[in-house]
Amino acid sequence: MGLDILYPTAGDPPTTPTVDLILIHGLHGDAIKSWTNPETKAFWPRDFLPLDIPQARVFTFGYDADAVFGSTTANIVDHAKDLLSSLVDEREEEPEITRPIIFIAHSLGGIIAKQAPVATVSCHNLPFSVPFPKNLDFVGRDVVLKDLQRILFHTPGLQHAAVFGLGGVGKTQVALRIAYWVKDNRPDHSVFWVSALSHAAFEQSYCGIMNEAGLQRDDAEDPKQTVRRHLNSDKAGPWFLIIDNVDDQDIAYTINNYLPHGESGRILFTTRAKTVAISLAGSNYINLLEMSSTESKSFFKSAIHQKELLENESGVDDLLQHLTHLPLAIRQASAYINENEIGIADYLQLFNNDPRNRAELIGSNFLDKTRKREDNALSITWHLSFDQISKTDATAIRLLEFIACIEPKAIPRSILAVKGSTDPQILRALGTLCGYSFLSKRDGDVYDMHSLVYTAVELWVGERSDRETQEMLRG
Numbered sequence: 001m002g003l004d005i006l007y008p009t010a011g012d013p014p015t016t017p018t019v020d021l022i023l024i025h026g027l028h029g030d031a032i033k034s035w036t037n038p039e040t041k042a043f044w045p046r047d048f049l050p051l052d053i054p055q056a057r058v059f060t061f062g063y064d065a066d067a068v069f070g071s072t073t074a075n076i077v078d079h080a081k082d083l084l085s086s087l088v089d090e091r092e093e094e095p096e097i098t099r100p101i102i103f104i105a106h107s108l109g110g111i112i113a114k115q116a117p118v119a120t121v122s123c124h125n126l127p128f129s130v131p132f133p134k135n136l137d138f139v140g141r142d143v144v145l146k147d148l149q150r151i152l153f154h155t156p157g158l159q160h161a162a163v164f165g166l167g168g169v170g171k172t173q174v175a176l177r178i179a180y181w182v183k184d185n186r187p188d189h190s191v192f193w194v195s196a197l198s199h200a201a202f203e204q205s206y207c208g209i210m211n212e213a214g215l216q217r218d219d220a221e222d223p224k225q226t227v228r229r230h231l232n233s234d235k236a237g238p239w240f241l242i243i244d245n246v247d248d249q250d251i252a253y254t255i256n257n258y259l260p261h262g263e264s265g266r267i268l269f270t271t272r273a274k275t276v277a278i279s280l281a282g283s284n285y286i287n288l289l290e291m292s293s294t295e296s297k298s299f300f301k302s303a304i305h306q307k308e309l310l311e312n313e314s315g316v317d318d319l320l321q322h323l324t325h326l327p328l329a330i331r332q333a334s335a336y337i338n339e340n341e342i343g344i345a346d347y348l349q350l351f352n353n354d355p356r357n358r359a360e361l362i363g364s365n366f367l368d369k370t371r372k373r374e375d376n377a378l379s380i381t382w383h384l385s386f387d388q389i390s391k392t393d394a395t396a397i398r399l400l401e402f403i404a405c406i407e408p409k410a411i412p413r414s415i416l417a418v419k420g421s422t423d424p425q426i427l428r429a430l431g432t433l434c435g436y437s438f439l440s441k442r443d444g445d446v447y448d449m450h451s452l453v454y455t456a457v458e459l460w461v462g463e464r465s466d467r468e469t470q471e472m473l474r475g
């Protein structure tokens with residue numbers, strides 16, 4: 001059943017296909033019998049066709065023809081959709097995506113082949129409600145994108161996945177990329193984007209879905225329940241929901257109450273906290289790490305306006321390493337370099353000379369069209385997380401304050417003691433800080449703090465003690 005490749009398979013010599021041939025059997029047939037000589041048992045599409053047309057990939061598409069016969073046209077449309085989505089899976093990237101297809105179809109098979117393009121056309125008016133345009137400067141992340149597509153779209157039934165990682169590492173961009181991939185490759189899916197930056201943003205996003213899906217407002221019902229009910233119903237058809245920035249545990253609890261569980265839904269969460277990722281997506285989570293050096297270089301090259309600066313290749317490598325290949329840090333540094341028209345060596349000198357300079361650089365705000373925040377500075381991005389952690393884990397905050405006073409690398413666990421905290425509390429605090437990617441654990445009980453996070457922590461601790469002093473003076 002479904003789409004099966006007959007040629008080329010693992011044992012065949014390598015070829016460069018120029019066309020895809022799809023054989024669809026008709027009534028009372030099946031994917032093998034219909035194309036097999038009953039006497040010689042020769043299977044024409046596999047035994048002869050590749051000899052005549054070696055540059056063709058050959059597939060059969062199988063379905064239960066007898067069950068279709070006499071049933072409703074909806075059944076034929078379902079098979080056409082099945083054919084369509086299997087073809088999309090097989091032809092995801094260049095050069096397959098533009099390769100011609102020839103259908104060889106018998107009786108009812110012809111109707112299914114004819115129905116497949118109709119199935120795409122009928123999907124064109126479905127909601128695609130995403131607040132950002134496609135990022136034309138998007139680079140890399142191939143493995144993560146493939147993994148997410150596999151988790152979310154290659155298994156039937158409701159699927160949840162989560163991407164977690166340091167603030168600014170590129171989670172929202174990955175989610176956005178997947179949203180546009182769904183638009184192009186799963187045209188029968190409605191796509192909705194929900195912001196979980198705050199309770200109000202979450203509420204507003206659900207109201208947006210009500211409008212997009214054309215749902216009637218019922219004063220007696222919470223709009224979030226109306227949306228949930230709709231997405232649980234067959235009327236909604238297949239849908240893909242992105243719930244972005246679930247960084248706060250309290251908001252995660254609220255979201256959990258309004259998650260739809262319809263069988264034809266797929267949900268992708270982004271969060272900074274590993275614990276939130278696990279609570280929302282079970283084992284289907286991906287830790288998004290900093291970019292590779294190739295990815296970060298290509299991102300930096302497109303972000304810098306004065307292209308002649310890029311001739312200083314070793315300077316660029318050095319800078320990207322200092323920025324830990326973190327996309328938001330690269331975006332911030334390139335905005336600073338562009339605005340102040342300074343060279344890469346000048347920026348590096350500022351960055352390295354004095355910790356106060358570095359703090360100022362990572363605290364510098366800039367306009368980022370790809371983020372819906374007023375303040376995009378790295379330090380502010382992480383300070384929000386420190387504030388969130390301070391609501392639930394006082395020991396973790398004490399640890400941050402302690403680490404701000406020592407060297408951030410190779411910290412033995414044995415020196416991480418906090419007055420008044422028990423060992424389990426320390427262990428939990430270390431888990432929290434690792435879960436936010438602020439700390440990483442080496443083999444043995446030794447920890448490293450991310451070097452840019454360290455600067456942000458120093459800044460935060462300084463600002464906090466200033467605030468406390470002021471409050472004490474005010475009495």
Ligand SMILES: Nc1ncnc2c1ncn2[C@@H]1O[C@H](COP(=O)(O)OP(=O)(O)O)[C@@H](O)[C@H]1O
Pocket residue numbers: 137138139140141165166167168169170171172173174270299327328331368370371
């Ligand atoms: N793969 C990428 N290609 C190009 N730019 C990226 C990529 N990933 C992130 N960025 C840029 O880096 C910044 C931070 O990314 P974002 O997705 O908002 O991070 P997060 O959601 O993890 O906080 C944004 O300016 C974004 O445009």
Ligand SMILES: [Mg+2]
Pocket residue numbers: 171172244245270
């Ligand atoms: Mg984000």
